[in-house]
Amino acid sequence: MSLPHAILTALLEKPSSGLELTRRFDRSIGYFWSATHQQIYRELGKLEQAGHIRALPAPTPARGQKKEYEVLPAGRAELTEWVARSEDPKPLRSALLLRMRAAAVVGAPGMREELRRHLDLHRRQLEEYRAIEVRDFPPARRESEPDRLRHLVLRGGIDLERFWVEWLTQALGELER
Amino acid sequence: MSLPHAILTALLEKPSSGLELTRRFDRSIGYFWSATHQQIYRELGKLEQAGHIRALPAPTPARGQKKEYEVLPAGRAELTEWVARSEDPKPLRSALLLRMRAAAVVGAPGMREELRRHLDLHRRQLEEYRAIEVRDFPPARRESEPDRLRHLVLRGGIDLERFWVEWLTQALGELER
DNA sequence: CCCGCTTGTGCAACTAGTTGCAGAACACTC
DNA sequence: GAGTGTTCTGCAACTAGTTGCACAAGCGGG
Structure with a gap:
């Protein structure tokens, strides 16, 4: 039951259309709660149904027309309740x-390459996070509580990637023996 | 598509019945690929259908009767292929x-307790892993390749829990400011 | 001997997430 | 002004995982 709350959070940060949300999920929220555009559209429908969000009035409402959503008080209340x-x-x-683990049973040939590939992917992700940290969280921006919490979440992502990079390096060393 | 391979791995380590598998998933394989007993029974059926495993002949086959499964050559081949x-x-x-992240937007009251609870859970898990390491991987048991790989997997679990313990500690510190 | 508890297997219905495809509007261009 | 590509929304079907329940067999005690 996290997706609707992920969407509410994103919409509170900035009202958006379905596609905009999808893009923001690809960059930001999606780093720890990913979603496809279909999940998002479906969930937007449900949230609107439930009275948690509403579509901003569009000049000509029609299929294939951009629709912006904003969070209603009921939605904010739901999110606040969920956080606790x-x-x-x-x-x-x-x-x-x-x-x-399976490789321990049937043998590991062919895993080296896969491990290297993952190592590379995690290194890239780590670099991306670090770039975001430099860009969005200079020391001056670490004062307000919201900023500190957002920074904390990013640190989580960074340390997780660091974990994977270390583990994969260790694993490759082990396999190269 | 990982569950069938998790089951094949477990069955290669030791032929078992559905319930035994369920218990082993709760302790060992399940640490990084959990499954409920229903998932397991359903998958055992599919694997048998596919000719990857077979039920050992039972004296009186009947519903509610224990049924042991073992991996057939085709199953081992499938697993080997999957590993690579x-x-x-x-x-x-x-x-x-x-x-x-949501707390950064709507405020964080009530999160402290939840963080402490998670911290406690992760500390326990970490202790459990460490106990397993001491019991199952004394230095002497780190020689054969299979043992080294299994140990590597466990190290992964340990370091991940360590990550969470550290992050949660940091987060609590941040919220206490 | 039958009652309740545990062990073991399994069906059915549901929720969450994924994949593939399609159609409307708009912009661009030849 | 027809053809092509992009943006945006969405349906339908599928896969994986969860929850709730049912039922048979065996065992132990009153």
């Missing part, structure tokens, strides 16, 4: 770790 | 990071 809600972390699901 | 297959890491999905 308690929810267990769900168990990790990593196909790569699983693969490694 | 290339697959992009899927983007992270963390409700907690999302919540933090």
